[in-house]
Amino acid sequence: MDFEYFAQLFLGGLTRGSIYALIALGYTMVYGIIELINFAHGEIYMIGAFTGLIIASVFTMLGFPTLAVVVLAGMAAIVYSCAYGFTMEKIAYKPLRNAPRLSALISAIGMSLFLQNYVLLAQTSDFLPFPSLIPDFEFWEPYAHILTSPELVIIITTVVVMILLTFLIKFTQIGKAMRATSQDKMMAALLGINVDRVISVTFIVGSATAAIGGILIASHIGQINFYMGFIAGIKAFVAAVLGGIGSIPGAVLGALVLGWTESFFTGYISSDYEDVFAFLFLVVILIFRPSGILGRAETKKV
Amino acid sequence: MLKLRNIETFYGNIQALKNINMDVKEGEIITLIGANGAGKSTTLMTICGVTKARRGEVHFQGQPIHGMTPDKIVALGINQVPEGRHIFPYLTVMENLDMGTFLRKDTENIKKDLEYIFDLFPRLAERRHQAGGTLSGGEQQMLAISRAIMTRPKLLLLDEPSLGLAPIIVKQIFDIIKKINKENNTTIFLVEQNANLALKIAHRGYVMETGSITMSDTGENLLSNEDVKKAYLGI
Numbered sequence: 457m458d459f460e461y462f463a464q465l466f467l468g469g470l471t472r473g474s475i476y477a478l479i480a481l482g483y484t485m486v487y488g489i490i491e492l493i494n495f496a497h498g499e500i501y502m503i504g505a506f507t508g509l510i511i512a513s514v515f516t517m518l519g520f521p522t523l524a525v526v527v528l529a530g531m532a533a534i535v536y537s538c539a540y541g542f543t544m545e546k547i548a549y550k551p552l553r554n555a556p557r558l559s560a561l562i563s564a565i566g567m568s569l570f571l572q573n574y575v576l577l578a579q580t581s582d583f584l585p586f587p588s589l590i591p592d593f594e595f596w597e598p599y600a601h602i603l604t605s606p607e608l609v610i611i612i613t614t615v616v617v618m619i620l621l622t623f624l625i626k627f628t629q630i631g632k633a634m635r636a637t638s639q640d641k642m643m644a645a646l647l648g649i650n651v652d653r654v655i656s657v658t659f660i661v662g663s664a665t666a667a668i669g670g671i672l673i674a675s676h677i678g679q680i681n682f683y684m685g686f687i688a689g690i691k692a693f694v695a696a697v698l699g700g701i702g703s704i705p706g707a708v709l710g711a712l713v714l715g716w717t718e719s720f721f722t723g724y725i726s727s728d729y730e731d732v733f734a735f736l737f738l739v740v741i742l743i744f745r746p747s748g749i750l751g752r753a754e755t756k757k758v
Numbered sequence: 759m760l761k762l763r764n765i766e767t768f769y770g771n772i773q774a775l776k777n778i779n780m781d782v783k784e785g786e787i788i789t790l791i792g793a794n795g796a797g798k799s800t801t802l803m804t805i806c807g808v809t810k811a812r813r814g815e816v817h818f819q820g821q822p823i824h825g826m827t828p829d830k831i832v833a834l835g836i837n838q839v840p841e842g843r844h845i846f847p848y849l850t851v852m853e854n855l856d857m858g859t860f861l862r863k864d865t866e867n868i869k870k871d872l873e874y875i876f877d878l879f880p881r882l883a884e885r886r887h888q889a890g891g892t893l894s895g896g897e898q899q900m901l902a903i904s905r906a907i908m909t910r911p912k913l914l915l916l917d918e919p920s921l922g923l924a925p926i927i928v929k930q931i932f933d934i935i936k937k938i939n940k941e942n943n944t945t946i947f948l949v950e951q952n953a954n955l956a957l958k959i960a961h962r963g964y965v966m967e968t969g970s971i972t973m974s975d976t977g978e979n980l981l982s983n984e985d986v987k988k989a990y991l992g993i
């Protein structure tokens with residue numbers, strides 16, 4: 457067996473998995489708190505990429521150095537996506553919080569279609585070229601044939617985001633409130649937690665990680681369009697379910713497993729069936745572990 | 759301290775509370791007794807703002823609170839231990855207690871309160887790193903009450919704390935309720951189906967039937983009232 461090829465596939469899978477993880481976090485956190493599959497989450501990621509593109513183009517034209525462009529584009533994408541995520545919850549989900557779950561799900565699908573078409577009309581249906589924001593680092597040159605610099609940045613960014621998120625959830629007041637709210641909303645309220653605010657923050661945090669994912673992948677692949685959120689969203693959703701929806705470590709694990717599955721199957725068997733393998737794998741895992749790899753048994757909610 | 763005036767609460771079209779008037783004085787233990795489905799829990803949820811009253815007013819220390827969200831009401835010093843205890847199942851005993859201090863900033867006193875609780879319930883100290891969901895029913899009730907104590911409430915609402923517990927544990931819990939009323943001057947609003955026990959420790963009691971208050975008197979008088987005896991004391 458060719459070790460270098462194996463390493464390439466392994467790291468390629470890790471990169472893909474990282475991106476899926478950044479998006480899957482939003483699905484799993486929102487589900488953990490309000491038990492809603494936010495179908496419009498992929499669109500938040502797409503909007504992040506579009507915002508990043510617009511801001512990056514403007515500042516590149518103005519002659520800003522690359523690092524400044526990356527930071528500005530990233531911040532703008534995060535702020536914009538967060539604003540969308542926050543607003544989406546307020547107008548599409550909050551009014552339906554006590555409605556049957558199917559209503560909220562339909563509202564989510566509606567939101568997804570609305571945002572896709574809104575970007576389609578406001579921007580374009582064509583693929584837009586996305587500048588490669590991440591340069592090839594000289595110091596990384598010797599390893600670039602197994603893992604490119606942009607891929608390295610994707611993996612490192614994901615790790616940093618995960619560490620920050622873990623810190624947020626374990627050690628901050630809002631993190632405590634999020635954990636309590638996800639386990640028992642009424643009791644959280646009875647202890648003085650503002651549940652509406654916790655839900656808003658959850659949408660904002662999920663949107664921020666999705667925006668980071670959107671920028672990274674767009675810069676890596678080099679093009680974006682209004683539909684990009686749909687496919688990536690479905691994959692990330694699969695990752696979240698695979699890991700056990702509602703579980704944050706589960707989403708990360710599910711995303712990595714999915715990334716590696718796709719990478720190894722396409723690398724060793726055939727690249728035509730990438731999505732088939734991914735979904736086949738999902739089905740197999742769910743047959744043996746219906747609540748996902750790290751999912752809690754069905755009694756989760758009271 | 760707490761006043762309910764002409765409270766009417768509905769679930770959809772079904773009226774659960776009809777023209778409820780109640781008064782709780784500072785430092786009292788009052789009890790609300792009544793059969794299953796009478797509207798006792800709804801009364802507590804209405805006070806806490808979880809279920810909104812359609813008509814009527816709730817005043818706490820002279821301030822109207824019926825329009826407030828639950829978190830604002832808690833911040834005023836009202837805390838409820840709801841029916842079924844509602845322990846966070848995946849948080850440890852310590853983390854559950856910690857949730858009680860969510861709105862508090864007085865770190866020093868929090869430490870003291872924690873010691874007070876571990877003194878009250880040594881069982882909880884032993885199990886402090888265990889997940890809440892793995893405790894027995896009695897331990898969960900102790901934890902639920904302790905978590906409420908950690909909020910330092912002025913008014914503590916307890917919804918059927920004796921439900922499903924062995925008599926010996928019930929006695930222990932009722933002793934503690936008396937104790938926190940005496941030692942911390944915490945006002946207690948106790949909802950119970952176990953009328954005998956509740957009326958014995960309460961200064962005053964209210965009897966509720968299908969959404970209305972039908973009687974109110976001192977605990978002693980209600981205990982010796984013929985109607986109460988027949989309906990709630992099984993004598």
Ligand SMILES: Nc1ncnc2c1ncn2[C@@H]1O[C@H](COP(=O)(O)OP(=O)(O)O)[C@@H](O)[C@H]1O
Nearest residue numbers: 769772774792793794795796797798799800801
């Ligand atoms: N969430 C709810 N939705 C609809 N009806 C409810 C709800 N909760 C309670 N009820 C009804 O309101 C009435 C009073 O209930 P409750 O306050 O729980 O009584 P109690 O605590 O005295 O047993 C009952 O008839 C009950 O069926």
Ligand SMILES: [Mg+2]
Nearest residue numbers: 798799800841
């Ligand atoms: Mg009840």
